[in-house]
Amino acid sequence: MSDLTGIGAVADLAGTVISKIWPDKSEQERQQLAAAVSLVQGQMAINQAEASNPNTFVSGWRPAIGWVCGLACAWNWVGVSVVNALAELAGHTLSLAPANTTEMMPVLLGLLGLGGLRTFEKVQGVARK
Numbered sequence: 001m002s003d004l005t006g007i008g009a010v011a012d013l014a015g016t017v018i019s020k021i022w023p024d025k026s027e028q029e030r031q032q033l034a035a036a037v038s039l040v041q042g043q044m045a046i047n048q049a050e051a052s053n054p055n056t057f058v059s060g061w062r063p064a065i066g067w068v069c070g071l072a073c074a075w076n077w078v079g080v081s082v083v084n085a086l087a088e089l090a091g092h093t094l095s096l097a098p099a100n101t102t103e104m105m106p107v108l109l110g111l112l113g114l115g116g117l118r119t120f121e122k123v124q125g126v127a128r129k
Helices: 001-022 027-052 061-089 106-124
Strands: none
Touching: 027 061, 061 106
């Protein structure tokens, strides 16, 4: 009987060593997903606290950034063309160039990415409501 106990202990030790050297991919994926979900839940709690604050300087910064980025996009993709066309019709030569969006787009995409994550949750059926 004691030989079987020793064999079981060696098998357990071997299994532990093997799992350390070649970890189970599904377990790693579960741990990574759990860490990502934890981060998102923490950010959502912060977002909720900020949004419920009656002070506009706390709760209004995210919408303000969204409006600024949205207006900049509208200017770049619609406004510049319209103003240049109207100036040309009026006989003036304007050469308005679109704004440089290299700094604005990561901010906008970050704001939109949170909405995309929520959509992904709904599609996967893991959203609460």
